[in-house]
Amino acid sequence: MNHFEYVDGVLNAEGVSISELAEQVGTPFYCYSTATLERHYKVYASAFDGLDATVCYALKANSNQAVIKTLAKLGAGADVVSVGEMRRALRAGIAPSKVIFSGVGKADAEMREALDADIAQINVESIPELLELNRVALDMGKKARIALRINPHVDAKTHEKIATGKAENKFGIDWTRAIEVYRDAAAMDGIEVTGIAMHIGSQLTDLTPFREAFTRLAGLVEELRTHGIEIKNLDLGGGLGIAYQGETPPLPDAYGQMVRETVGHLGCHITLEPGRLIVGNAGILVSRVMYIKDGEAKRFVILDAAMNDLIRPTLYNAYHEIIAVSEAGDGDKMATVDVVGPVCETGDTFGKDRKLPDNLQPGDLVAICSAGAYGAVMSSTYNTRALTPEVLVSGDKFAVIRERQSIDELIGLDKIPGWLD
Numbered sequence: 001m002n003h004f005e006y007v008d009g010v011l012n013a014e015g016v017s018i019s020e021l022a023e024q025v026g027t028p029f030y031c032y033s034t035a036t037l038e039r040h041y042k043v044y045a046s047a048f049d050g051l052d053a054t055v056c057y058a059l060k061a062n063s064n065q066a067v068i069k070t071l072a073k074l075g076a077g078a079d080v081v082s083v084g085e086m087r088r089a090l091r092a093g094i095a096p097s098k099v100i101f102s103g104v105g106k107a108d109a110e111m112r113e114a115l116d117a118d119i120a121q122i123n124v125e126s127i128p129e130l131l132e133l134n135r136v137a138l139d140m141g142k143k144a145r146i147a148l149r150i151n152p153h154v155d156a157k158t159h160e161k162i163a164t165g166k167a168e169n170k171f172g173i174d175w176t177r178a179i180e181v182y183r184d185a186a187a188m189d190g191i192e193v194t195g196i197a198m199h200i201g202s203q204l205t206d207l208t209p210f211r212e213a214f215t216r217l218a219g220l221v222e223e224l225r226t227h228g229i230e231i232k233n234l235d236l237g238g239g240l241g242i243a244y245q246g247e248t249p250p251l252p253d254a255y256g257q258m259v260r261e262t263v264g265h266l267g268c269h270i271t272l273e274p275g276r277l278i279v280g281n282a283g284i285l286v287s288r289v290m291y292i293k294d295g296e297a298k299r300f301v302i303l304d305a306a307m308n309d310l311i312r313p314t315l316y317n318a319y320h321e322i323i324a325v326s327e328a329g330d331g332d333k334m335a336t337v338d339v340v341g342p343v344c345e346t347g348d349t350f351g352k353d354r355k356l357p358d359n360l361q362p363g364d365l366v367a368i369c370s371a372g373a374y375g376a377v378m379s380s381t382y383n384t385r386a387l388t389p390e391v392l393v394s395g396d397k398f399a400v401i402r403e404r405q406s407i408d409e410l411i412g413l414d415k416i417p418g419w420l421d
């Protein structure tokens with residue numbers, strides 16, 4: 001069931017009309033559906049029924065407090081990659097015992113705050129980081145619970161900028177060195193080895209790379225046991241993809257089955273870190289058409305949203321479906337258009353050669369779909385464009401969950417040094 005649907009010819013988010021929302025909030029804005037968030041979380045979590053598993057939602061996909069809280073109420077933990085995300089998770093009510101701290105490089109201050117907060121586990125990604133964490137923990141008179149993130153050298157077969165499990169990627173410790181580094185870690189007084197972690201990439205639409213990586217992981221856990229190193233927690237990362245343009249990624253149940261087959265026999269606690277799958281299709285970016293420009297080669301639909309609001313098309317050539325908020329009728333003529341933003345970059349293009357109603361006018365609204373993940377969180381203020389607001393809908397209610405930034409607030413962050421006065 002889709003919670004973004006046309007009702008009487010107008011796109012609705014659950015029981016709320018997008019055109020009414022646009023009147024009240026102004027454009028552009030992100031709009032998320034609570035019912036979709038809840039459904040995605042429940043479908044994903046239930047794929048692990050019967051296993052000893054925790055779903056730690058990857059905050060980087062969408063870290064709005066209201067989104068985190070919605071998921072926390074369903075029992076979600078959090079995967080965080082900065083002290084900022086850790087504070088967001090704790091502030092939204094996620095217990096420290098369900099927080100995992102991942103990321104390629106943690107600063108001393110971040111390590112200290114994580115140890116003070118007594119979160120479940122810190123995932124370490126290199127030997128220098130391990131040595132530093134040991135030093136910080138000893139200095140604080142604590143032991144840091146850790147997993148080593150292992151790079152299994154598996155090609156996730158996804159966009160090159162979001163593949164993380166190949167030898168040439170910066171992530172994790174090469175699997176070929178894993179035993180040696182675990183033995184060193186086990187001998188450190190400030191370190192308690194609790195887990196092993198892997199995350200091979202994002203937007204995977206096939207189970208094969210996961211299966212390959214998790215099989216390698218299981219082999220490592222068994223080998224570590226022969227060295228007297230017991231792994232309690234297997235962190236399998238996130239990465240399961242979603243449909244942006246008719247892809248058919250495996251369903252969570254099939255993924256859950258593959259997890260059982262590859263690591264189920266180990267008797268470990270399992271941590272999962274889905275991000276995109278939970279929020280991606282739970283959000284849209286709503287924008288108003290500013291101008292229609294008929295060029296010699298193309299018709300351009302110029303929106304009031306731009307690459308600073310949603311960078312994915314520019315950065316990864318990512319496809320996001322774009323639809324008119326007023327439903328086109330059966331007999332309505334469609335035009336082939338490029339949908340662009342007003343920012344001064346050729347790459348500020350949301351979609352090329354898209355079909356939108358021929359009679360689309362300035363003032364009309366469009367929705368850029370599948371924008372709930374890596375949308376608002378990756379936005380910037382390029383061209384001095386203020387951050388876009390976020391709205392959460394629940395049934396026939398809505399709330400602005402991040403206010404529109406004002407341009408004065410934005411400029412006010414700059415400081416003029418005395419010598420320029």
Ligand SMILES: Cc1ncc(COP(=O)(O)O)c(C=O)c1O
Binds near residue numbers: 201275
């Ligand atoms: C360590 C880690 N866990 C989880 C995720 C979430 O990934 P996804 O949004 O693809 O589920 C990421 C991002 O790719 C990550 O780097």
Ligand SMILES: N[C@@H](CCCC[NH3+])C(=O)O
Binds near residue numbers: 162202203312316373
């Ligand atoms: N930002 C990426 C996903 C990166 C995942 C981070 N580990 C995207 O929009 O697809």
